[in-house]
Amino acid sequence: MSMWSRIANVFRGDGVSREIDEELQSHLAEAIGEGRDPAEARRAFGSVLRNREESRDVRLIAWLDSLRADAVFGWRQLMKKKATSAAAVLSLALAIGACTSAFRLIDALLLRPLPVAQAERLYTVAFESPSWDGTNATYDSCSYPMFLRMRATLKEQAELVAISMYNGLIDLTYGSDQDMEKANPQYVSGWMFDTFGLRPAIGRLLTKDDDLRPGAHPYAVLSYDYWTRRFGRDPKAVGRTFRMGDDLYQIVGVAGESFTGTETGWVTDIFIPMAMKNPRTLASLNNFWLRTLAQLKPGVSPEPIRERLRATFRAIQEERVKGFPGQSKRDRDRMFQERLLFEPAAAGRSNMQREYRQALAILGLLVGLVLLIACANVANLMAANAAARAREMALRVSIGAGRGRLVQLVLVESAWLAFLAAAIGALFAWWSAPFIVGMTNPPAYPARLVLPADWRVLGFGLALASVVTLLFGLIPALGASAVKPVAALRGGEDPHSRRRLMHALIAVQVAFCFVVHFTAGLLVSSFDRLASQPVGFSAERILNLEAVTQRPQPPVFWDQVADHLRTVPGVEKVALIGWPLLSGESAVGNISINGAPPTDVFSDFVSVSPGWADVMRIPFIDGRDFHPADANPNVAIVNEAFTKQYFGGENPIGKSFERVDPASGRARILVVGFVRDARSRDRMRLPIRPTAYIPFQSTDGKGALQPKARGTFVVRTASANPLALASTLRKEVPRARSGFRVSNIRTQTELNQSATVRERLLAVLALFFAVVAQLLAGIGLYGVLDYGVLQRRREIGIRMAIGAQASDIARRVTTEIFSWVLAGALLGLVLGMTSARYLAALLFQVKPTDAAMLGLPAITIVAAALVAAVPAVIHEVRIDPVSMLRAD
Amino acid sequence: MPKSDSLQGSLDLLVLNILSRRPRLHGYAIMSAIKDWSGDVLRAEEGSLYPALHRMEEAGWIHAEWIMKDTGRRARTYELTAAGKKQLAVEESRWQTVTSAVNRVLRTV
Numbered sequence: 001m002s003m004w005s006r007i008a009n010v011f012r013g014d015g016v017s018r019e020i021d022e023e024l025q026s027h028l029a030e031a032i033g034e035g036r037d038p039a040e041a042r043r044a045f046g047s048v049l050r051n052r053e054e055s056r057d058v059r060l061i062a063w064l065d066s067l068r069a070d071a072v073f074g075w076r077q078l079m080k081k082k083a084t085s086a087a088a089v090l091s092l093a094l095a096i097g098a099c100t101s102a103f104r105l106i107d108a109l110l111l112r113p114l115p116v117a118q119a120e121r122l123y124t125v126a127f128e129s130p131s132w133d134g135t136n137a138t139y140d141s142c143s144y145p146m147f148l149r150m151r152a153t154l155k156e157q158a159e160l161v162a163i164s165m166y167n168g169l170i171d172l173t174y175g176s177d178q179d180m181e182k183a184n185p186q187y188v189s190g191w192m193f194d195t196f197g198l199r200p201a202i203g204r205l206l207t208k209d210d211d212l213r214p215g216a217h218p219y220a221v222l223s224y225d226y227w228t229r230r231f232g233r234d235p236k237a238v239g240r241t242f243r244m245g246d247d248l249y250q251i252v253g254v255a256g257e258s259f260t261g262t263e264t265g266w267v268t269d270i271f272i273p274m275a276m277k278n279p280r281t282l283a284s285l286n287n288f289w290l291r292t293l294a295q296l297k298p299g300v301s302p303e304p305i306r307e308r309l310r311a312t313f314r315a316i317q318e319e320r321v322k323g324f325p326g327q328s329k330r331d332r333d334r335m336f337q338e339r340l341l342f343e344p345a346a347a348g349r350s351n352m353q354r355e356y357r358q359a360l361a362i363l364g365l366l367v368g369l370v371l372l373i374a375c376a377n378v379a380n381l382m383a384a385n386a387a388a389r390a391r392e393m394a395l396r397v398s399i400g401a402g403r404g405r406l407v408q409l410v411l412v413e414s415a416w417l418a419f420l421a422a423a424i425g426a427l428f429a430w431w432s433a434p435f436i437v438g439m440t441n442p443p444a445y446p447a448r449l450v451l452p453a454d455w456r457v458l459g460f461g462l463a464l465a466s467v468v469t470l471l472f473g474l475i476p477a478l479g480a481s482a483v484k485p486v487a488a489l490r491g492g493e494d495p496h497s498r499r500r501l502m503h504a505l506i507a508v509q510v511a512f513c514f515v516v517h518f519t520a521g522l523l524v525s526s527f528d529r530l531a532s533q534p535v536g537f538s539a540e541r542i543l544n545l546e547a548v549t550q551r552p553q554p555p556v557f558w559d560q561v562a563d564h565l566r567t568v569p570g571v572e573k574v575a576l577i578g579w580p581l582l583s584g585e586s587a588v589g590n591i592s593i594n595g596a597p598p599t600d601v602f603s604d605f606v607s608v609s610p611g612w613a614d615v616m617r618i619p620f621i622d623g624r625d626f627h628p629a630d631a632n633p634n635v636a637i638v639n640e641a642f643t644k645q646y647f648g649g650e651n652p653i654g655k656s657f658e659r660v661d662p663a664s665g666r667a668r669i670l671v672v673g674f675v676r677d678a679r680s681r682d683r684m685r686l687p688i689r690p691t692a693y694i695p696f697q698s699t700d701g702k703g704a705l706q707p708k709a710r711g712t713f714v715v716r717t718a719s720a721n722p723l724a725l726a727s728t729l730r731k732e733v734p735r736a737r738s739g740f741r742v743s744n745i746r747t748q749t750e751l752n753q754s755a756t757v758r759e760r761l762l763a764v765l766a767l768f769f770a771v772v773a774q775l776l777a778g779i780g781l782y783g784v785l786d787y788g789v790l791q792r793r794r795e796i797g798i799r800m801a802i803g804a805q806a807s808d809i810a811r812r813v814t815t816e817i818f819s820w821v822l823a824g825a826l827l828g829l830v831l832g833m834t835s836a837r838y839l840a841a842l843l844f845q846v847k848p849t850d851a852a853m854l855g856l857p858a859i860t861i862v863a864a865a866l867v868a869a870v871p872a873v874i875h876e877v878r879i880d881p882v883s884m885l886r887a888d
Numbered sequence: 889m890p891k892s893d894s895l896q897g898s899l900d901l902l903v904l905n906i907l908s909r910r911p912r913l914h915g916y917a918i919m920s921a922i923k924d925w926s927g928d929v930l931r932a933e934e935g936s937l938y939p940a941l942h943r944m945e946e947a948g949w950i951h952a953e954w955i956m957k958d959t960g961r962r963a964r965t966y967e968l969t970a971a972g973k974k975q976l977a978v979e980e981s982r983w984q985t986v987t988s989a990v991n992r993v994l995r996t997v
Contacts, residue, residue: 006946019964020938020942022962022964023915023938023963023964024934024938025961026914026915026916026957026961026962026963026964027914027915027916027934027938029959029961030914030916030917030963031916033959034920044933044934045934045935050935051934051935051938051939054935054938054939055938055939055942058939058942058943058946
């Protein structure tokens with residue numbers, strides 16, 4: 001028989017015992033049959049029980065057997081108090097589930113290595129530049145010529161791969177223009193797949209030969225995910241063609257299933273060779289649009305590489321500066337202050353990582369604290385149980401149970417709680433992690449974080465359950481094993497020691513609860529202030545129809561489409577803008593007043609049609625709207641910030657300025673209108689920038705109107721829900737003029753909200769966990785108070801019998817615990833104040849030292865403590881001294 | 889009568905040896921065989937025989953099987969496995985080594 005049979009025997013323990021007994025009985029029968037005296041034969045056998053035990057231990061694994069017995073016993077213990085057990089399991093499940101969920105997010109976004117060869121040797125090139133306010137801003141984009149220079153520098157030490165940064169979904173079609181659909185293509189160096197050691201699922205992958213001459217390699221590789229979604233894994237997809245922009249691409253293969261791109265948080269749909277990017281972009285030294293990943297060759301260390309890259313970067317900056325002759329000295333100095341960073345990127349590199357790293361860390365901290373609070377609750381529950389079971393433990397010790405066995409007994413019971421909770425928590429995490437990812441993205445930008453539930457997650461869950469078991473089970477277990485039989489059987493040991501432990505745990509709970517509340521308060525009021533930042537326009541009932549044309553169309557056709565849309569029932573007003581407000585797109589320009597050198601502060605340029613300010617309800621302070629005949633670059637409407645920045649706050653009407661473009665030189669612009677500030681950028685934390693609105697139509701150098709291939713129809717609808725008109729308007733645009741097509745429809749409200757989506761997410765989750773923490777701490781406090789009363793009811797009975805007032809007794813029982821609550825709150829205050837520093841980047845117009853920020857959690861917690869104390873106090877003053885004393 | 893302890897070192901050897909010559913014996917028969925074949929000198933105690941049998945069964949040296957006896961009772965019989973035969977050889981040579989070593993000690997004056 002093997003190990004396996006011994007394990008199996010553990011679970012048929014009774015059967016094993018029976019077999020052993022039967023064999024021994026048959027032996028006795030044989031002996032008696034041969035004429036031996038039955039009594040003598042039985043005596044020769046010695047203790048049957050001992051014999052059975054010895055043989056049993058041989059035939060099964062003794063420790064496993066005892067574990068099984070403890071598990072059965074522990075289960076019965078839990079079932080005896082179904083309500084408390086369920087409460088403990090559920091509160092733990094919520095906390096463990098939240099932790100697992102947070103781990104899944106953090107792991108998927110920040111920790112999990114890319115499924116490529118030698119992910120641990122992947123590094124990324126980033127740049128740190130000093131910004132206006134003295135802090136450092138980090139960006140990781142660079143231009144293609146910069147990439148090629150860096151690649152040449154490191155030819156011997158590393159392979160560099162260029163990957164375009166996520167830039168929204170792109171229109172492409174597998175058929176006619178009417179069948180345009182959206183996908184997330186990514187331009188990658190042809191040698192990327194080979195460098196990463198990737199294999200195709202079918203067909204072939206791109207190679208370095210697909211990335212030789214600009215425009216010469218119209219081949220595409222699909223991601224497995226896209227192949228599944230779009231083609232249902234049809235092998236015939238290979239060989240099909242699609243049109244994107246002006247180029248026709250042929251699909252040559254599908255990448256393996258695990259590789260979803262290097263931009264963690266986005267799933268790439270289509271990989272296209274770098275060489276297919278438009279040649280102007282490829283050649284531009286100043287167009288920063290791609291990320292650089294470096295895979296170090298074996299044995300190469302990153303430090304010398306960083307130094308070499310820095311030297312190259314300096315040379316590049318010197319060359320770039322030459323391209324900006326009109327640049328001020330300050331700008332030039334700033335360019336040379338930029339520092340190249342070379343950071344590990346085993347988990348890939350994406351903007352989502354940058355944006356959510358800190359938010360996720362805080363989330364992880366909050367759920368960790370909630371878990372500790374839940375653990376303290378269960379520890380108190382277990383401690384109270386252990387107290388109630390002191391006699392049972394004493395009995396077990398008296399009849400020979402070892403201390404180890406007792407520790408095991410209690411720990412197994414704790415493990416039941418923890419692992420049941422982990423199982424339920426796993427379900428919670430399975431549901432909640434994708435739910436949270438769903439909350440991070442507005443529908444138009446579907447962030448897709450791959451969230452595998454594999455051994456990493458499972459391992460984390462199991463480790464967490466084990467740690468939790470020890471956290472709340474070890475102290476009660478040691479307490480139980482340290483029981484002194486004599487003291488326990490006599491009727492109790494020092495009753496205060498256990499209560500002191502419980503009170504200390506309450507203090508810890510309150511402290512953690514305070515930190516969670518404090519953090520939640522900061523995040524919620526930050527979000528509140530950020531979301532209520534004035535935008536200066538009315539988003540109500542506004543629908544943005546982002547339209548594109550197959551060939552650039554003259555402005556008059558754009559106006560015709562707008563006119564047609566105005567006739568659609570349910571449409572109130574229509575105007576044109578280059579791209580929707582707060583969509584993340586922007587165009588900036590340098591401003592020069594009276595021929596002076598350009599100023600350091602950039603201005604935003606937003607191209608709009610006549611009537612746009614009226615549609616958006618941006619009030620004019622002075623001057624006029626654009627006339628239909630106005631064209632860029634002749635006239636502009638400016639906002640208050642612009643006036644303050646460049647005209648010293650004077651009325652700008654009739655004044656003029658120059659827009660300075662390093663490429664096309666200076667253009668003189670007359671200010672004809674002056675409007676209130678309105679936000680055009682999605683950076684809600686920054687003040688509204690100087691903005692010049694320019695006419696939607698523009699002329700070239702000779703005064704001819706230029707055709708446009710994209711623009712956005714801003715529609716104010718009559719009905720409260722603008723989306724109700726979306727499908728009608730989508731059909732009306734091509735009907736108004738063929739060649740026009742709506743590529744995307746977004747409400748302005750949705751755009752406004754997406755500017756604060758991270759803050760909203762954090763605020764909602766923090767608030768949720770604050771409520772959970774409060775609830776758990778309240779329940780814990782209630783339990784401990786009630787237990788205290790229960791334990792001291794004899795003492796209270798005596799006190800009442802000799803004339804103590806109810807209020808006296810209530811004070812006596814609650815004073816001690818409230819001093820612990822206060823101590824906990826103070827500790828929480830200190831913890832909160834010290835940790836708030838790390839939050840600073842996520843806060844907005846809120847200071848951790850604000851009285852309201854500190855007072856509110858304190859008041860909430862004390863109030864909750866009072867509420868939790870009520871049942872115990874009632875319970876206590878209802879104690880009837882007579883019946884209490886008679887009971888003993 | 890020797891104490892059960894003194895047999896312990898050789899109990900496995902005896903049981904394996906007996907089972908190699910007489911397969912499919914039950915516990916009582918093995919005990920009787922030890923007693924009879926040793927001319928009443930050696931005696932295996934029930935208290936050590938059965939744990940030893942179960943231990944050897946665990947180790948895979950012997951294989952147990954329930955048979956129905958004429959009396960209507962079930963009895964558990966044992967026989968040697970291939971591993972048991974090898975083990976018997978090992979035990980025998982170990983025994984030879986020990987006894988010859990003991991003899992050498994006794995002969996040294």
